[in-house]
Amino acid sequence: xxxxxxxxxxxxxxxxxxxxxxxxxxxxxxxxxxxxxxxxxxxxxxxxxxxxxxxxxxxxxxxxxxxxxxxxxxxxxxxxxxxxxxxxxxxxxxxxxxxxxxxxxxxxxxxxxxxxxxxxxxxxxxxxxxxxxxxxxxxxxxxxxxxxxxxxxxxxxxxxxxxxxxxxxxxxxxxxxxxxxxxxxxxxxxxxxxxxxxxxxxxxxxxxxxxxxxxxxxxxxxxxxxxxxxxxxxxxxxxxxxxxxxxxxxxxxxxxxxxxxxxxxxxxxxxxxxxxxxxxxxxxxxxxxxxxxxxxxxxxxxxxxxxxxxxxxxxxxxxxxxxxxxxxxxxxxxxxxxxxxxxxxxx
Amino acid sequence: xxxxxxxxxxxxxxxxxxxxxxxxxxxxxxxxxxxxxxxxxxxxxxxxxxxxxxxxxxxxxxxxxxxxxxxxxxxxxxxxxxxxxxxxxxxxxxxxxxxxxxxxxxxxxxxxxxxxxxxxxxxxxxxxxxxxxxxxxxxxxxxxxxxxxxxxxxxxxxxxxxxxxxxxxxxxxxxxxxxxxxxxxxxxxxxxxxxxxxxxxxxxxxxxxxxxxxxxxxxxxxxxx
Ligand code: SF4
Ligand code: SF4
Ligand code: SF4
Numbered sequence: 154x155x156x157x158x159x160x161x162x163x164x165x166x167x168x169x170x171x172x173x174x175x176x177x178x179x180x181x182x183x184x185x186x187x188x189x190x191x192x193x194x195x196x197x198x199x200x201x202x203x204x205x206x207x208x209x210x211x212x213x214x215x216x217x218x219x220x221x222x223x224x225x226x227x228x229x230x231x232x233x234x235x236x237x238x239x240x241x242x243x244x245x246x247x248x249x250x251x252x253x254x255x256x257x258x259x260x261x262x263x264x265x266x267x268x269x270x271x272x273x274x275x276x277x278x279x280x281x282x283x284x285x286x287x288x289x290x291x292x293x294x295x296x297x298x299x300x301x302x303x304x305x306x307x308x309x310x311x312x313x314x315x316x317x318x319x320x321x322x323x324x325x326x327x328x329x330x331x332x333x334x335x336x337x338x339x340x341x342x343x344x345x346x347x348x349x350x351x352x353x354x355x356x357x358x359x360x361x362x363x364x365x366x367x368x369x370x371x372x373x374x375x376x377x378x379x380x381x382x383x384x385x386x387x388x389x390x391x392x393x394x395x396x397x398x399x400x401x402x403x404x405x406x407x408x409x410x411x412x413x414x415x416x417x418x419x420x421x422x423x424x425x426x427x428x429x430x431x432x433x434x435x436x437x438x439x440x441x442x443x444x445x446x447x448x449x450x451x452x453x454x455x456x457x458x459x460x461x462x463x464x465x466x467x468x469x470x471x472x473x474x475x476x477x478x479x480x481x482x483x484x485x486x487x488x489x490x491x492x493x494x495x496x497x498x499x500x
Numbered sequence: 501x502x503x504x505x506x507x508x509x510x511x512x513x514x515x516x517x518x519x520x521x522x523x524x525x526x527x528x529x530x531x532x533x534x535x536x537x538x539x540x541x542x543x544x545x546x547x548x549x550x551x552x553x554x555x556x557x558x559x560x561x562x563x564x565x566x567x568x569x570x571x572x573x574x575x576x577x578x579x580x581x582x583x584x585x586x587x588x589x590x591x592x593x594x595x596x597x598x599x600x601x602x603x604x605x606x607x608x609x610x611x612x613x614x615x616x617x618x619x620x621x622x623x624x625x626x627x628x629x630x631x632x633x634x635x636x637x638x639x640x641x642x643x644x645x646x647x648x649x650x651x652x653x654x655x656x657x658x659x660x661x662x663x664x665x666x667x668x669x670x671x672x673x674x675x676x677x678x679x680x681x682x683x684x685x686x687x688x689x690x691x692x693x694x695x696x697x698x699x700x701x702x703x704x705x706x707x708x709x710x711x712x713x714x715x716x717x718x719x720x721x722x723x724x725x
Contacts, residue, residue, distance in 0.1 A: 278545075278591060324593035361539040361593075390544030390591055404544030407557065412549050 155180050155225075156496035159246055159259040161234060161435070164192020165478050166470025167265035168216040169485030170492070175225035177493055182257060183220060184229045184248055186431075190217045192267050194478060197291045198298035201346070202478055203338050203369060209298075212478065237438050242465065242499040260496030261465045263488050264439065264449060265481075268471035269429030271321030271329065273422045279320060280392040281422060284400050286311075287392060289320065289422040290339055297343070302350045304419050306398060311418035313355040314347060315402050316340050317389050322425030323361065331446050333425030333475040337364040340423045341373045341382075348380035357383040357415075359404060385409075392420060426475040441466055448474045459488040465499070467492045501615055508573050509615070516568035519608060523563075523571065526604045532597040536560040542588035542598055554581035556588040556598030563601060571605075576616045579605045613706035623647070625711050628704060633718040635683035635691050640666060688722050 156179045160171045163185030171183045189195060191213045194202075199209040220226050232250035239245075244259045270291045273281035281287050285306040288296075296302065304311050318340060322333040341363070344356045358376075363384065365372050376382040387405045395401035399416035406413050428447035436443045441461040442450040449472045452460035459467050469488035470481035502510045523529060542556040543549050549556075562570040582602040589597040609617040621628070626647075630636045643651075643659045651658065662677040674682055683691075695701050705712040 319593075325595040326591070326593060361537055386538070386540070387544065388539040388541035388593070390541045390587075405540030405549070405555070405557065407538050407540040407543075412544065 156260045156493070156500050157182070157258065158492050158496055159184065159244070159257070159262045160265060161262065162192070162265035162267055162470070162472070163187075163190035163220070163228075163230075164265060164267045164470060164481070165194065165213065165216060166267070166472075166481040166485035166488070167192070167263070168220050169482045170263050170265060170469055170489040171226050171485075172216070172219045172223060173486050173489040174493060175220075175223040177489075179225065179493065179496070181226045182229065182248065182259070183226050184232045184234060184250075186231070186233055188231050190220060190228075190230070193270070193291075197270070198295045200294055200298040201342065203335075203342050203372070206342065209478075212482075216482075234438055239440075244465065260500045261467065261492040262439070263467045263469055263485075263492050264435055264441070264461065264472055265469045265485060265488070266431045266435050266449075266472045267429070267481075268426040268448075268475065269431075271327075271333075271424040271427050273320050273424045276321060276324070276327050278391050279317070279389075279420075279422055280400070284392070284394060284420075286398075286400055286418060287420045287422065289424040290336060290343060291424070293343055293421050294339070297346060302347060309418075310351050311354055313357070313415075313417050314344075314419045314421060315389070315415070315417045316344055316356065316358045316421045316423060317402070318358065318360045318363075318423045319388065320422040320424045321427070329425060329427065329446070331475065332364060334364070334366070335475060335477050336423040336425055337362075338366075338369045338372060338477075340421070341365055341369075341376050343421065344376050344382045345372070345380055348376075348382065352380075355383065356380070357385055357417075359385050359387055359389050359402070361386075361388050387413075426471060428472070432472060435472070439463070439466055444474075446474070448472060457491075459484060459491045465495050467495075503576075506573070508576050511572065513568070516572040519575065520568040520571045522608055523601075523604050526607075528600060528604060532600040532604070533560065533563045534594050534596050536564055536594060536596055539593065542592050542596070545587040545591050547583055547585060547587070548581050552581045554578065556582075556602075559598040559601055560596050575605060575609055575614060579609065580616060580620045610703055610707060618707050621707050625708055628708070629711060629715060632691075632695055632700065632704065633715045634679060635688055636680045639680045640677040685722055685725055692719050692723070 158174050158179050158181055160167050160181055160183045163183055168190060171181045174181045194209050194213045202209050202212055229248055229250040232248055235247040235249040237246045244262055246257055248255045273279050273289050286304050303309055318337060321327050322329050344358055347356055363373050385406050387407045389402045389404040391403040393401045395416035399418060400420055401414050401416050403414045432447055432449055433443055441463050444450040449468050451458045451473050452462050459469060461468050467488040469484040504510055540557050546556050548554050562574060579602050582599055584599055586599045588599050626642055630639055640662045645655045645659055648655050666673045
């Protein structure tokens, strides 16, 4: 008899895990809280994915198609796990969806509940939601996905744009002490896209560090060398309203100019990633642990990063910490293997 | 005292070290000085940074450098440029408190009676006198054009005919101009004890010996009443 595995979360990691397991002949139940699969990339209409700037739709669309066309995957949308309990080495879960409640027994479980974008309104110095022209990376990503690069306040091309890194990350005040890992790369990518769209627009990036890790290093070289993006070391201390419908960024250029107050047409906040309310909810429901950053805790970060602290429950994607879509997909596959081995041994 | 070309007083390396150690021993130091990555957000939000060569980021970096000479370099003019508004502490992502460090350094400067502290506190001697000797902070007779240029063009009018103006105030004003309100002798005696215990009189003795003598005469008078 085929194994039964529960995958919670239909983003990149969950979709990939579900497809891999289905290919192995497993009966997969894929539970997604939203009305659609694809997770945050779909929800916020990401446009291009780094490093190769391929259209997000190609990647996410492919995953969704793979899951939808596979009959071994039972798909639950607008669904949640209503109750969950251990049953020997197996698990019993009540899945509640628009079509009603269903109780099922599973051999193992993969949690791939992802992350939430940090809400920049929580850090008042950035005046997010106070000024129309202060947006964040997910807003810009969505706008660009819709082919719109103009200022939200008046629909005109911006003369200059400030991109501010590390918003809601690496900051003891907001409570997120970690680096969100992808926002530097996404921001530099967005700077290049902006410049390609409006070559006349001046683009500034205000940074504490540029962490375009690994092979993405040359992304900001390209931004500087081909697009003349201004990369300034200094975190912005305050955003206020300026003359002629501008917003003023106030800060210190720690290397060159000293104090600055520059009026910008548009400001993009590189807001980071958070575990979101779903992480504690899952920890609570499934009896697994949260880490000190509000993400789900890996049993052993290096040796068994896809295991939770509970046997038979596995973790994949951004629910264990900020990461890129490519990494989330890799983890989906790895967790699928772990979950399959566990199911095989115990079924 | 001799000064170098930056206006920093010249002292021995051992003395610089002693001062730095004194700062580090302060119970607040560890809480105020944490990691610092030169992000500059404190300086970006610091009001005096727009007017002077003063930067809370440098305050933190100088402390982190563990170089007593760099810390000493801030002891003269530098530490007095801070407004003590603590915007820096509100926004530093590492939870540093450069304004708090400044407070620690200033207290050392005052305790040790450094020239810069004396110079900065001189204009406040009238306030110090009123406060410590009479329990008042500001009295009408202190309102003089020279001392309150920031009050604008009306300071002249405001400082004239004080006794008459006092009479027009519809609440008990003691009908005097050298006090704002009446402090009972018992309360004053208690205040003196507090100032003594807290080391306030001692500090005044260090930074302004002649002021200290005036205050002590008044204290003795009140105590013997
Ligand atoms: S990836 Fe860059 S912007 Fe994001 S938190 Fe890390 S350093 Fe800051
Ligand atoms: S406390 Fe001092 S250093 Fe800090 S922001 Fe205010 S003036 Fe600047
Ligand atoms: S804000 Fe904090 S971390 Fe940044 S430069 Fe100032 S003291 Fe250093």
